[in-house]
Amino acid sequence: xxxxxxxxxxxxxxxxxxxxxxxxxxxxxxxxxxxxxxxxxxxxxxxxxxxxxxxxxxxxxxxxxxxxxxxxxxxxxxxxxxxxxxxxxxxxxxxxxxxxxxxxxxxxxxxxxxxxxxxxxxxxxxxxxxxxxxxxxxxxxxxxxxxxxxxxxxxxxxxxxxxxxxxxxxxxxxxxxxxxxxxxxxxxxxxxxxxxxxxxxxxxxxxxxxxxxxxxxxxxxxxxxxxxxxxxxxxxxxxxxxxxxxxxxxxxxxxxxxxxxxxxxxxxxxxxxxxxxxxxxxxxxxxx
Numbered sequence: 001x002x003x004x005x006x007x008x009x010x011x012x013x014x015x016x017x018x019x020x021x022x023x024x025x026x027x028x029x030x031x032x033x034x035x036x037x038x039x040x041x042x043x044x045x046x047x048x049x050x051x052x053x054x055x056x057x058x059x060x061x062x063x064x065x066x067x068x069x070x071x072x073x074x075x076x077x078x079x080x081x082x083x084x085x086x087x088x089x090x091x092x093x094x095x096x097x098x099x100x101x102x103x104x105x106x107x108x109x110x111x112x113x114x115x116x117x118x119x120x121x122x123x124x125x126x127x128x129x130x131x132x133x134x135x136x137x138x139x140x141x142x143x144x145x146x147x148x149x150x151x152x153x154x155x156x157x158x159x160x161x162x163x164x165x166x167x168x169x170x171x172x173x174x175x176x177x178x179x180x181x182x183x184x185x186x187x188x189x190x191x192x193x194x195x196x197x198x199x200x201x202x203x204x205x206x207x208x209x210x211x212x213x214x215x216x217x218x219x220x221x222x223x224x225x226x227x228x229x230x231x232x233x234x235x236x237x238x239x240x241x242x243x244x245x246x247x248x249x250x251x252x253x254x255x256x257x258x259x260x261x262x263x264x265x266x267x268x269x270x271x272x273x274x275x276x277x278x279x280x281x282x283x284x285x286x287x288x
Contacts, residue, residue, distance in 0.1 A: 024039045024041050024042070024047075025039060025040040025041040026038070026039055026040075026047075026048065027040060027106075027108060027113070028048065029108075029111075029112075029113050029137060029138075029139050029144075030052060030139075031052075031139040031140075031141075032052055033051070033052055033139075033141055033142050034049065034050065034051055034052060034139060034142050034143075034144065034272060035048065035049070035050055035051075035052050036048065036049050036113075036137060036139060036144045036270075037049070037057075038113065038115065038137070039061065039067070039093075040103045040106060040115075041100050041103075042061075042064055042067065042092075042093040042094055042100050042101060043069070043091075043092040043093050043094060043100070043101030043102070043103055043115075043117040043118075043119060043120075043133070044092075044103045044106060044113075044115030044117055044135065045061075045064075045067035045068070045069040045092050045093040045101075046059070046067055046068035046069065046137070046146070047059055047061035047066075047067050047068075047242070048061075048242070049068070049144060049221070049270055049272070050272070051142075051272055057171070057242045058170055058171050058174065058220065058221045058272065059169060059170060059171065059221075059242060060169040060170060060171055060172065060241075060242055060243075060244065060246075060247040060248075061169070061242055061243060062169075062243055062244065062245060062247065063096070063098065064091070064093040064094030064095060064096070064098060064099070064100060064101070064120075065091060065093060065094075065096060065122065065167075066093075066169040066247060067092070067093045067167070067169065068146070068166055068167065068168050068169070068268075068270075069091065069092035069093050069166055069167055070090075070091075070092040070117075070119070070133045070135075070148050070150055070164075070166055070167075071089065071090070071091045071092065071122070071164045071166070071167045072089070072090050072131075072150060072161075072163055072164075072258060073087060073088070073089055073158075073161040073162065073163060074087060074088035074089070074156065074158030074159070074161065074258050075087060075088055075156060075158045075159055076088075079121065079123035079124050080123055081096055081122065081123040082096065086122065086123035087123075088121070088156070088158060089121060089122040089123060090119035090120070090121060090122075090128045090131040090133070091119055091120055091121075091122045092117050092119050092133050093120075094120045094125075095120040095121065095122055095123070095124065095125030095126075096122055096123065096125070097125055099120050099125035100120075101117055101118060101119050101120045102117065102118045102127070103115055103116070103117055104116045104117060104118055111138060111139075112136060112137065112138050113135075113136070113137040113138075114134070114135070114136050114137075115134065115135050116132060116133070116134050117132075117133040117134070117135075118131075118132070118133075119131050119133055130152060130153050130154030130155075131150065131151070131152055131153075131154070132150070132151045132153075133148070133149070133150050134148070134149040134150075134151075135147065135148050135149070142271055142272055142273065142281075143269055143270065143271045143281065143285075144269070144270040144271075145267065145268075145269055146166075146267065146268040146269070146270065147265065147266075147267050147268075148165075148166060148264075148265065148266055148267075148268065149263070149264065149265040150262075150263070150264045150265075151262075151263045152258050152259075152260070152261070152262040152263070153260070153261070154260065155260060156260075157257070157259040157260060158257060158258040158259065159257060160255050160256065160257040161255065161256070161257070161258075162230075162232065162253045162254075162255055163253060163254055163255070163256045163258075163264075164232075164251035164252075164253060165225055165228060165251065165252050165253060165254055165266055165268075166251065166252075166268060167249070167251045168223050168249065168250050168251060169247045169248070169249050170213040170220070170221050170247065170248040170249070170250075171213075171240055171241065171242065171244075171247075171248065172235065172236075172237075172238060172239070172240040172241075172244060172246030172247050172248055173215060173240040173241075174213035174214055174215055174220040174221060174248050175195055175213075175214075175215065175216070175235070175248070176193060176194070176195055176213065176214050176215070176216070176218075176220075177193070177194050177195070177196055177211060177212070177213055177233055177248070177250065178191050178192070178193055178211065178212045178213075178214055178218075178275050179191065179192055179203075179206055179208070179210065179211040179212070179231075180192065180206075180207060180208040180210075180279075181203060181205030181206065181207055182205075182207060183207070185207045185208045186208060186283050186286065191275065191279075192205075195235070196233050196234050196235045196248070197234065197235060198234050198235065198236055198237070199234055200232050200233070200234050201232065201233055201234060202230065202231070202232050202233075203230065203231055203233075204229065204230045205229070206228065206229045206230060206231050206252065207229060208279070208282065208283075208286075209224060209225055209226055209227060209228055209229065209252070209282075209286070210222055210223060210224040210225075210278070210279070210282045211223055211231060211233070211250055211252075212275060212278050213248045213250065214274075214275055217274075218274050218275045218276075219273065219274050219275075220272070221270065221271075221272060222270070222271045222272075222273070222278035222279075222281075222282065223250065223252070223268065223269075223270060224268070224269040224270075224271070224282040224285060224286075225252040225266065225267070225268050225269075226267060226285075226286065228252040228253070228254060230252070230253045230254065231250055231251060231252045231253055232250070232251050232253055233249060233250040233251070234249050235247070235248045235249070236249065269282065269285055
């Protein structure tokens with residue numbers, strides 16, 4: 001399940017107060033090759049990734065649900081998303097009406113960006129203090145390394161559900177979804193190529209643990225989540241570009257039950273290049 005839309009300074013950490021419903025607060029990591037940007041006015045969610053030389057952003061951030069961000073699902077709770085029955089759903093960016101999640105702490109050094117976020121319930125727009133989301137973001141050459149952590153202290157034991165690890169919203173101009181689903185990963189076997197439509201589709205054969213959205217030149221954005229072999233994906237039609245209504249979505253998924261004391265930490269790698277370049281880069285990361 002997924003959405004389609006979907007200071008005080010102490011020891012170098014910024015503690016942020018109330019944030020406006022309007023406007024963004026972007027901050028970037030830039031190593032001269034690639035640039036990664038987060039919106040501190042939306043839970044420090046990732047809404048920019050691109051090559052430094054071109055300045056083109058390959059991500060979509062049309063609304064608070066469309067970032068590279070943490071998002072989790074639990075029990076039905078009587079909530080309503082724009083006339084649709086919904087469920088417990090903490091989202092790093094904020095609620096569907098535009099309510100921004102609060103960035104509680106933020107550190108930015110020359111090499112690493114850290115944030116701690118109080119997420120919003122996607123349907124209700126309410127704070128969910130029983131959930132803490134954290135992220136550590138780093139750049140190495142043309143690769144972004146994202147480490148996400150979610151800690152849950154609530155009393156409700158939620159049933160198992162598909163969890164987005166993480167939600168990824170790419171530019172609608174990246175039309176082709178590429179991945180390997182064969183029985184012999186990392187041996188150069190033929191890739192699966194498709195142009196997704198709407199609504200969600202699923203595949204349990206992500207045997208190399210990566211997928212990419214690319215253009216007609218086979219160039220674009222790759223996402224590698226070690227150990228994750230399932231994903232959901234779609235393309236929602238509309239205007240292309242970072243703030244356009246169209247998007248190309250994918251999310252590596254695992255089925256997990258969020259119960260009292262639950263903690264999840266996982267790594268994600270983003271890269272830019274041709275399909276062959278992306279596959280080789282992810283192969284080398286897998287070997288490590």
